[in-house]
Amino acid sequence: SQQGEEDPQALSIQEGENATMNCSYKTSINNLQWYRQNSGRGLVHLILIRSNEREKHSGRLRVTLDTSKKSSSLLITASRAADTASYFCATDGSGGYQKVTFGTGTKLQVIP
Amino acid sequence: EAGVAQSPRYKIIEKRQSVAFWCNPISGHATLYWYQQILGQGPKLLIQFQNNGVVDDSQLPKDRFSAERLKGVDSTLKIQPAKLEDSAVYLCASSLGGAFLTYSSYNEQFFGPGTRLTVL
Numbered sequence: 001s002q003q004g005e006e007d008p009q010a011l012s013i014q015e016g017e018n019a020t021m022n023c024s025y026k027t028s029i030n031n032l033q034w035y036r037q038n039s040g041r042g043l044v045h046l047i048l049i050r051s052n053e054r055e056k057h058s059g060r061l062r063v064t065l066d067t068s069k070k071s072s073s074l075l076i077t078a079s080r081a082a083d084t085a086s087y088f089c090a091t092d093g094s095g096g097y098q099k100v101t102f103g104t105g106t107k108l109q110v111i112p
Numbered sequence: 113e114a115g116v117a118q119s120p121r122y123k124i125i126e127k128r129q130s131v132a133f134w135c136n137p138i139s140g141h142a143t144l145y146w147y148q149q150i151l152g153q154g155p156k157l158l159i160q161f162q163n164n165g166v167v168d169d170s171q172l173p174k175d176r177f178s179a180e181r182l183k184g185v186d187s188t189l190k191i192q193p194a195k196l197e198d199s200a201v202y203l204c205a206s207s208l209g210g211a212f213l214t215y216s217s218y219n220e221q222f223f224g225p226g227t228r229l230t231v232l
Contacts, residue, residue, distance in 0.1 A: 004154075031219055043155070043203065043223040088154050092219070099168055100145075100221065102154035 004032075004089040004103025012109040019076040021106040023089030024069075030092050032065055033100070034074050038085035046074075046087075079110045114138065116224035118204050124230045130192040133227045137186070137206030143167075144181055145221065146189050147203040155203055161187065194231045201226040 007022045023032070034046045049056045049065045049072065056063045062075040076083055086105045093099055117136040125131050137144050143162050147155035158177065159169040163184035172179070176195070181187040191198055205221040 033220070035221075042225050043205075045220045045222070048220060090221075099160070100157065100219070102147075102156070105154050 004091050004101065006087070006089060006103045006106040008106060009104070010107045010109075012111065013079055015079060015081055015110055015112050017079055019079050019083070019108055019110070021074050021087055021108070023072045023074070023091075023103055025072075025089075025091045025103075026070065027093055029067075032063075032072050033090045034061075034063060034072075035088045035090060035102075036085045037088065037105075043088075076108075079108075081110050081112045084108060084110045116204055116206055116222050118202075118224035118227055120227055121225060122228050122230075124232065125194055126232050127196055128193040130190065131194055131229060132188055132190045133202050133204075133229075135187045135189070135204030135224060137204070138222055141206035141208050141222070142184075143207045143209065144187050145203075145205040145207075146179055146187070147205065149201045149203055149226070151200070158189070191229075194229075196231050199229055199231045201228050 004023045004025045011019060013019050029051055031048050031050050033048045035043050036046055037043045047058045047061055047063050049063050051067055054065060060077045065072045072089060086107050088105045089103045090100050116138055119134050123131055145160050146158045148158050149155045158172045159179045160167045161181040164181050177191055179189045203226045204224045207219055207221045209219055
């Protein structure tokens with residue numbers, strides 16, 4: 001079964017607006033990662049946040065993690081048409097073996 | 113630095129036929145992953161290798177799927193015989209760290225372009 005569930009399933013915004021997508025998971029984790037997938041570049045790693053971190057930034061990306069609610073959010077600021085893609089969260093279980101499980105994804109469309 | 117290489121990029125076969133996919137990870141990466149991604153879904157882990165040993169193959173349909181990573185470098189995933197529901201994109205990824213490391217920078221996965229399989 002999928003560990004992560006993204007919400008919403010699909011999102012359509014105008015260029016320049018911010019996009020927020022959420023990920024919920026079920027069991028304790030060590031790390032949570034966000035990936036982007038589009039037809040041009042395939043699956044690409046965006047950012048990793050550890051379970052002891054609450055917020056992380058990378059360029060126009062801001063990720064938050066709330067381990068008490070078992071949820072994470074990815075904010076893309078000042079969106080561009082090139083941000084059009086599917087976004088997945090990936091979690092690994094806590095403990096010795098770091099099996100990574102991908103969520104169902106949010107499909108983002110940025111309209112120029 | 114060269115990325116993860118996969119071949120072929122596309123494959124069309126009839127059900128009950130066999131097919132094989134090849135993956136060459138980034139040099140020096142200890143861990144190699146094979147994922148199946150059905151249209152509209154997230155990638156599903158089929159098998160994970162650390163060097164040439166299997167770490168996890170709990171979701172690999174072993175009656176028809178097999179994978180090997182000889183010499184701890186490149187890997188082959190085989191389906192024999194294929195079913196209609198095997199139509200998907202098969203992704204290979206590699207990461208620097210081993211499966212039992214928690215150092216975050218080692219866990220980033222680098223993905224290949226994938227092989228799109230269509231079973232008719």
